[in-house]
Structure formats: C-alpha cells, structure tokens
Amino acid sequence: EAQVTQNPRYLITVTGKKLTVTCSQNMNHEYMSWYRQDPGLGLRQIYYSMNVEVTDKGDVPEGYKVSRKEKRNFPLILESPSPNQTSLYFCASRKERGNQPQHFGDGTRLSIL
Amino acid sequence: GENVEQHPSTLSVQEGDSAVIKCTYSDSASNYFPWYKQELGKRPQLIIDIRSNVGEKKDQRIAVTLNKTAKHFSLHITETQPEDSAVYFCAASIYSNYQLIWGAGTKLIIKP
Numbered sequence: 001e002a003q004v005t006q007n008p009r010y011l012i013t014v015t016g017k018k019l020t021v022t023c024s025q026n027m028n029h030e031y032m033s034w035y036r037q038d039p040g041l042g043l044r045q046i047y048y049s050m051n052v053e054v055t056d057k058g059d060v061p062e063g064y065k066v067s068r069k070e071k072r073n074f075p076l077i078l079e080s081p082s083p084n085q086t087s088l089y090f091c092a093s094r095k096e097r098g099n100q101p102q103h104f105g106d107g108t109r110l111s112i113l
Numbered sequence: 114g115e116n117v118e119q120h121p122s123t124l125s126v127q128e129g130d131s132a133v134i135k136c137t138y139s140d141s142a143s144n145y146f147p148w149y150k151q152e153l154g155k156r157p158q159l160i161i162d163i164r165s166n167v168g169e170k171k172d173q174r175i176a177v178t179l180n181k182t183a184k185h186f187s188l189h190i191t192e193t194q195p196e197d198s199a200v201y202f203c204a205a206s207i208y209s210n211y212q213l214i215w216g217a218g219t220k221l222i223i224k225p
Contacts, residue, residue, distance in 0.1 A: 042215055042218045101159045102159070105156060
C-alpha cells in the first residue's frame with residue numbers, strides 16, 4: 001500500500017530535549033515536505049526536499065532541521081524544542097514536479113512543556 | 114511570490130444544499146490547483162484537482178472551476194451530506210517550482 005509513515009504519532013516532551021520525528025514514504029517520490037498546522041493558521045511549510053541531499057527552507061524553518069540522506073526518508077529534527085513548537089506536524093511527499101498530488105502522513109502531535 | 118486567499122473561513126449550510134468555497138491566487142504562472150479535505154484529527158486528503166488547461170472538472174457531487182483571467186478557482190459541493198463536514202484547503206503551484214502555496218482553510222459545517 002502506498003503510504004507516508006510518520007513516527008511517533010504523539011509525543012509529550014520538555015523544553016530543550018532534542019527530538020526527531022521520522023517520515024518515510026514507499027512511493028519513490030522525489031519531493032518531500034514538512035508542515036505544521038496550528039488552529040486558524042492552516043498548513044505552513046517548514047522545510048522541503050526536492051531529492052536526496054537537496055533541501056530548502058519553507059515559510060517557518062526557525063528551530064527545525066531536516067536531512068535527506070535517502071530518497072524514502074525525511075526526518076524532522078528539533079534540536080532544542082520550545083513550547084511555541086507545540087503543534088500538529090505533517091509530512092508529505094509528491095512525485096516529480098509541481099502539478100502532482102501530494103500525499104500526507106497521518107500527523108504527529110507534539111506537545112513541548 | 115504566490116499568495117493564495119481562501120474564503121469564507123467558515124461556511125454553514127443546510128444538509129442537501131450546495132456549498133461553494135472560493136480561492137484567489139496572485140501568480141499568473143500558477144497552473145495546478147488542488148483541493149484537500151481534512152476531517153477532524155486526520156490528514157489532509159486530495160479530493161479534486163484542476164490544471165490550467167481546463168476550466169472545470171467534476172467528480173460526482175464535487176466540482177472545481179477555474180477562471181485564469183480573474184485568477185480564481187472555486188470548489189462546489191452539491192447535495193451536501195453530514196460527512197462533508199470538514200476543513201477544506203485550496204492550493205496553487207507552478208510546474209517549474211516545487212512549492213504548493215496553501216489557502217488558510219474553510220471549515221464547512223453541514224446542519225441537519
């Protein structure tokens with residue numbers, strides 16, 4: 001089954017404790033992206049990757065890091081999480097360029113205390 | 114860069130009536146316009162999309178129209194049902210640019 005898998009689905013942690021949210025897709029998609037979703041603010045892109053070893057900032061990259069060492073994986077790293085990073089996070093992937101459907105993971109709800 | 118505005122932010126309609134959500138975009142080079150539905154606590158899912166060489170596309174009770182001159186596109190849902198209650202997002206992208214620019218979302222409420 002074609003899918004985007006995120007882990008963990010839920011995480012409660014404390015300020016300053018490094019964490020990684022993993023994302024993996026099995027569709028051989030070149031393009032992958034991370035979004036955060038906050039009430040009333042819609043989907044805001046954090047980082048995206050056009051292919052292996054190619055990443056770029058989205059609209060809200062501060063406080064986040066990403067890497068793309070393999071085509072299928074695109075982890076999101078919070079080196080020193082803060083409460084304002086409490087949010088619902090989605091990973092997404094898409095084949096090739098712009099006008100292709102984007103597939104989302106089931107989301108990760110992060111709470112930073 | 115591209116900017117997408119979506120209206121209304123909340124839409125309440127009687128079950129069985131039609132619902133229309135509108136989006137405007139700023140970049141005339143945009144050529145792909147998807148619509149996503151997000152049910153409470155779930156991931157956004159593509160419900161319909163349209164490319165700039167087409168003016169209208171239908172899929173059962175859902176249709177999308179595109180006016181390239183005016184730079185706006187709309188989602189039409191006919192004969193609304195309780196399961197249509199969700200948040201709907203529009204987006205726009207340019208083929209040569211990997212970015213999807215998103216609208217802020219519309220919460221659709223279907224009243225019984």
